[in-house]
Amino acid sequence: MLLNPSARDPAARSRLIAALTVPVVLWPLFRAAEVEPGALFDPDNLKVIGHFLAAFLPPESGAEFLGYLARATLETLAIATAGMVLAFLLAVPLAYLATGAGREQPTLNPLTRSLLTVLRGIPELVWALLFVRVFGLGPAAGVLALGLTYGGMLAKVYAEILESVDAAPARVLRHNGAGRPLAMLYGLLPLASKELASYTVYRWECAIRASVVMGFVGAGGLGQLMDQAMKMLNGGEAATILLTFMLLVFSADGLSGWLRRSLDRPPANRPSPFGGRSAFFGLALLAGAVASFKYRDIDLASLWRLEAVNSIGTFVADFFPPDLSADWLDKVARGVWETLAISVVGTLLAAVAGMLLALPRRWMPFTVLLNTLRSVPELVWATMTVLAVGLGPFAGALALALHTAGVLGRLYAEALANAPPAAGCALRLAGAPGSPAFCYGTLPGAAPQLVAYTLYRWEMNIRMAAILGFVGAGGLGQLLYVELSLFHQARASTVIVAMLLLSIAVDQASAWLRRKMH
Amino acid sequence: MAFRLNGVGLAYANGFDALKGITLQAAQGERIALIGPSGAGKTSLLSVLGTAWAPTVGTAEILDAGDRPRSAAALARLRARIGTIHQSPPIPGRQRAVTAVLAGRLGRWPAWKSLASLIYPLDIPGAGAALDRVDLADKLFARCDQLSGGQLQRVGIARVLYQQPDLILADEPVSALDPALALATIRLLIADAEARGATLVASLHAVDLAIGNFSRIVGVKAGRIAFDLPAGEVGIPLLHELYAGEGGELPVQAHEPHFLSQAAANDAATRAACC
Numbered sequence: 135m136l137l138n139p140s141a142r143d144p145a146a147r148s149r150l151i152a153a154l155t156v157p158v159v160l161w162p163l164f165r166a167a168e169v170e171p172g173a174l175f176d177p178d179n180l181k182v183i184g185h186f187l188a189a190f191l192p193p194e195s196g197a198e199f200l201g202y203l204a205r206a207t208l209e210t211l212a213i214a215t216a217g218m219v220l221a222f223l224l225a226v227p228l229a230y231l232a233t234g235a236g237r238e239q240p241t242l243n244p245l246t247r248s249l250l251t252v253l254r255g256i257p258e259l260v261w262a263l264l265f266v267r268v269f270g271l272g273p274a275a276g277v278l279a280l281g282l283t284y285g286g287m288l289a290k291v292y293a294e295i296l297e298s299v300d301a302a303p304a305r306v307l308r309h310n311g312a313g314r315p316l317a318m319l320y321g322l323l324p325l326a327s328k329e330l331a332s333y334t335v336y337r338w339e340c341a342i343r344a345s346v347v348m349g350f351v352g353a354g355g356l357g358q359l360m361d362q363a364m365k366m367l368n369g370g371e372a373a374t375i376l377l378t379f380m381l382l383v384f385s386a387d388g389l390s391g392w393l394r395r396s397l398d399r400p401p402a403n404r405p406s407p408f409g410g411r412s413a414f415f416g417l418a419l420l421a422g423a424v425a426s427f428k429y430r431d432i433d434l435a436s437l438w439r440l441e442a443v444n445s446i447g448t449f450v451a452d453f454f455p456p457d458l459s460a461d462w463l464d465k466v467a468r469g470v471w472e473t474l475a476i477s478v479v480g481t482l483l484a485a486v487a488g489m490l491l492a493l494p495r496r497w498m499p500f501t502v503l504l505n506t507l508r509s510v511p512e513l514v515w516a517t518m519t520v521l522a523v524g525l526g527p528f529a530g531a532l533a534l535a536l537h538t539a540g541v542l543g544r545l546y547a548e549a550l551a552n553a554p555p556a557a558g559c560a561l562r563l564a565g566a567p568g569s570p571a572f573c574y575g576t577l578p579g580a581a582p583q584l585v586a587y588t589l590y591r592w593e594m595n596i597r598m599a600a601i602l603g604f605v606g607a608g609g610l611g612q613l614l615y616v617e618l619s620l621f622h623q624a625r626a627s628t629v630i631v632a633m634l635l636l637s638i639a640v641d642q643a644s645a646w647l648r649r650k651m652h
Numbered sequence: 653m654a655f656r657l658n659g660v661g662l663a664y665a666n667g668f669d670a671l672k673g674i675t676l677q678a679a680q681g682e683r684i685a686l687i688g689p690s691g692a693g694k695t696s697l698l699s700v701l702g703t704a705w706a707p708t709v710g711t712a713e714i715l716d717a718g719d720r721p722r723s724a725a726a727l728a729r730l731r732a733r734i735g736t737i738h739q740s741p742p743i744p745g746r747q748r749a750v751t752a753v754l755a756g757r758l759g760r761w762p763a764w765k766s767l768a769s770l771i772y773p774l775d776i777p778g779a780g781a782a783l784d785r786v787d788l789a790d791k792l793f794a795r796c797d798q799l800s801g802g803q804l805q806r807v808g809i810a811r812v813l814y815q816q817p818d819l820i821l822a823d824e825p826v827s828a829l830d831p832a833l834a835l836a837t838i839r840l841l842i843a844d845a846e847a848r849g850a851t852l853v854a855s856l857h858a859v860d861l862a863i864g865n866f867s868r869i870v871g872v873k874a875g876r877i878a879f880d881l882p883a884g885e886v887g888i889p890l891l892h893e894l895y896a897g898e899g900g901e902l903p904v905q906a907h908e909p910h911f912l913s914q915a916a917a918n919d920a921a922t923r924a925a926c927c
Contacts, residue, residue, distance in 0.1 A: 141776050143750070144793050149771065560742035563704055564815060565732030565759025570766035574755040578744035 160482075166475035167531045168608075173523040183522045189369025193377060200374075202359060207378060210355035212426035213273050213345040217280025218338050219423045224285030229292035236296070236304045236318040253286025255634040258344055259513070259601045263351040263618060268449050269442075276353035280341055291333055299325040335390045342386045346379060347513040350604055356382075357513075364517040364605075376510060383509035452623035453630075462625055466613065466632050473609035473636060476527050477599040480534025481592045487535065488542030489584075492550060504547075507540025512598045516607040527608030534595050534602070545587045553580035585651050589644040596640040600633045610636075654678045654715060654819055654851035655701055661709030662696050662875075670696035672875045674710070678851055678868075680818070683842055685862035685883075686855040687891075688872035689898050694855035695739070697872060698821045701853060702736050703727065715818055732759030735817030737825040737841075737854075741808030745797030749788065749807050752796055753779040756815035782814040783807070785840060801828045809837060813844055820845055822854035826861070831905045834858075838865050858905045859891055 173179060232246040258279045265275035296318070304321030308314065323330075349357025356375060363371035396411070491500050516533035523529050558575030566574070603611025610629055617626040655678055662671040670693050678684060686694045699705045700712055711719040714730060721727040735756070743752045750773045757775075758766050765774060773779065776792070783789050786806035796804055805828045812820060822841065826834035838854070838861055845852040856862040862869055862883075869886050871878035871894045878894050879886070891902055 141780060141792065143773055143776065145748075146772055554744075556738070556740070556742040557744050559704075560736065560738060561755055561758055563702055563731055563736055564734070564756065564817075565728045565730070566755070566766075567728060567758070567763060570755075570758040570761070570763055573767060573770055574747070574751065574758060575742070575744065578747045581746065 163475040167479040168528045190373040193373035194370035206356045213276040214341040216277045216426040220281030221284035225288035228289035233293035233296045255637045257597045258283035262353045271352040273354035276348035339386045339390045380509040453627035456627040457624040469610040473599045476530040477596040479531040483535035484538030487539035491543040492546035504543040512537040525606040530602040530607030549583040654680045656713045659710035660707040663708045683852045684868045685866035692872045693875040733818045735812035735815040737822040739823045750779045756811040782810040820852045860904045
């Protein structure tokens with residue numbers, strides 16, 4: 135082929151269009167999130183956060199406070215464990231109903247699937263806020279809230295894992311006359327069990343982080359202490375509580391890592407696949423679950439007494455019909471836009487910060503920084519960012535960015551380490567300096583993974599952005615919190631529906647973007 | 653002088669001695685083929701020449717840079733003058749051919765130019781000309797994961813053509829290409845080296861390709877140099893000795909036994925018939 139000397143890059147036009155569109159889309163979102171870096175250096179704000187941070191040292195270590203702290207920590211662990219048990223009991227039958235695995239004809243089962251979407255789409259903290267109003271302050275609300283949301287998440291992922299493994303063994307068993315449950319037990323479970331167990335353990339780790347913040351809506355645990363400390367601006371107590379958070383999250387991390395590694399070991403040579411370690415682990419699990427329910431008597435049975443059912447009934451009835459008046463809808467629409475802005479701005483800032491922190495990997499201080507950012511939940515960050523920049527959506531975006539930068543930084547570092555090294559090495563051998571070799575060789579290999587991680591995180595952050603308003607950091611959460619405090623259930627239900635629709639829309643948008651990137 | 657290896661030994665971290673007592677030198681502009689059974693150390697020898705590995709024993713002077721350049725910058729300058737064609741092309745699948753070829757000059761471009769070129773390729777005619785020489789001009793803007801294995805290998809060769817190095821190292825550059833294309837590609841590399849006065853060192857699996865095209869043949873066996881002769885003096889017995897233990901057959905381009913003696917050609921034909 136003859137070379138046309140005036141050949142132009144055919145991709146240039148679409149790149150130019152993208153480069154022009156992105157600011158046009160992002161600008162209003164940054165405006166809506168009220169991004170104002172200047173607020174960080176405002177003298178009044180600096181004074182407030184300075185005083186607060188100065189009080190961090192020394193951390194509070196009085197015997198009375200440590201006693202409270204120990205009780206709250208146990209309560210947090212109990213909420214997480216009991217919530218996970220509930221979630222698991224809910225997830226197994228729902229996953230069985232929802233999944234297309236083991237069926238002779240693929241069905242979508244719209245009923246179960248939409249139930250799962252509703253369970254997952256409403257953040258656990260909103261469930262907790264509602265349950266606190268029905269069952270009163272205390273851990274029972276937190277357990278139920280975790281159980282419902284995590285039940286929905288587990289069921290969806292279980293269903294997807296079961297669909298993703300090789301379907302042939304189960305199909306053959308069914309053709310040989312086995313029923314669906316048995317065909318799944320013998321044909322699917324051996325293939326999927328490791329991934330199922332690994333995901334469950336990972337979710338338990340998330341449940342600990344989630345139960346930490348339940349206290350912010352009065353559902354017990356460490357969050358309640360943190361909430362009080364922040365309201366009193368007691369830096370010393372806040373420091374001790376934060377250290378406890380980190381300790382808890384790191385130990386959960388370590389334990390779940392150990393559990394997942396032990397799933398890789400080959401089975402021993404004996405008839406039963408379960409040995410001493412499994413028996414010990416099973417007993418410990420059972421004891422932990424029982425103790426969790428007994429502790430501070432999380433008595434779910436009492437929920438089914440007549441008066442409880444009645445009060446639930448009247449409470450739920452108050453939510454219908456949702457308030458659809460024009461000026462309320464207008465307010466909710468503005469809340470939706472603000473929530474979207476918080477999630478997008480927070481995720482973008484986190485992606486940039488995470489990338490910067492991921493590049494100099496194997497450098498100890500950065501690993502510690504990433505882990506610290508990650509171990510403090512978004513809502514706790516938000517209580518501090520509202521001190522630093524004042525109430526409003528910018529505080530929410532900053533809080534999301536801080537936590538997400540820790541998560542993404544770690545994932546990015548892993549993705550870059552796992553990217554095929556040959557391309558970058560070859561360029562360095564041809565004399566390319568570090569950063570061009572990275573951009574031409576390593577980055578293209580890792581890019582799809584980086585984009586996918588960022589988009590997944592955005593899906594989580596939209597749910598988080600919806601509740602940051604509980605501590606005054608803007609978005610739909612602020613509306614919901616205020617209306618529920620004023621017993622305006624009909625208005626609150628409009629907000630909840632809006633949250634649900636927003637999270638569904640973001641899921642769809644993110645799935646579409648991921649397809650586009652391939 | 654293109655390079656001078658003096659008593660070079662290379663031991664890997666696991667204790668395996670890949671090279672032992674290699675002494676070899678070449679004048680600028682020479683064209684050398686490395687042949688030998690697999691595992692003989694051809695790739696290790698090319699890695700030492702390409703400064704990927706520093707010899708554990710002995711000295712390696714490459715392109716007048718002396719033994720072991722003093723600074724990282726000096727090493728990078730040296731490496732920019734060495735172009736390597738790898739056995740499997742080290743090109744990310746999502747990169748476009750134009751970018752993959754332009755990456756050949758990252759060692760000489762300033763960093764701002766390299767980064768700007770990711771947004772809009774800064775030397776489209778140059779990349780196009782290099783791809784045209786390997787018959788891939790129409791794939792200039794194609795993504796590399798849409799190319800076949802052979803096409804991708806030729807993109808890797810185009811990158812080195814675009815780099816215009818003083819020393820071209822090629823590690824089995826044509827093993828993924830069909831015989832006719834393999835021959836054309838080897839001739840292209842030789843013509844390019846000849847035209848620019850560059851040195852070419854290629855390891856080749858097929859001995860007929862090596863003897864038919866290169867002036868100097870170096871046989872490598874068990875990490876040592878078995879022979880180092882002009883192509884005309886490499887006879888069948890010598891080759892059989894080099895490849896002893898490989899089943900007594902000589903590896904050749906399957907269908908084009910141009911210039912080996914009739915006996916060897918028959919050998920190959922018999923083997924092809926048996927398989």
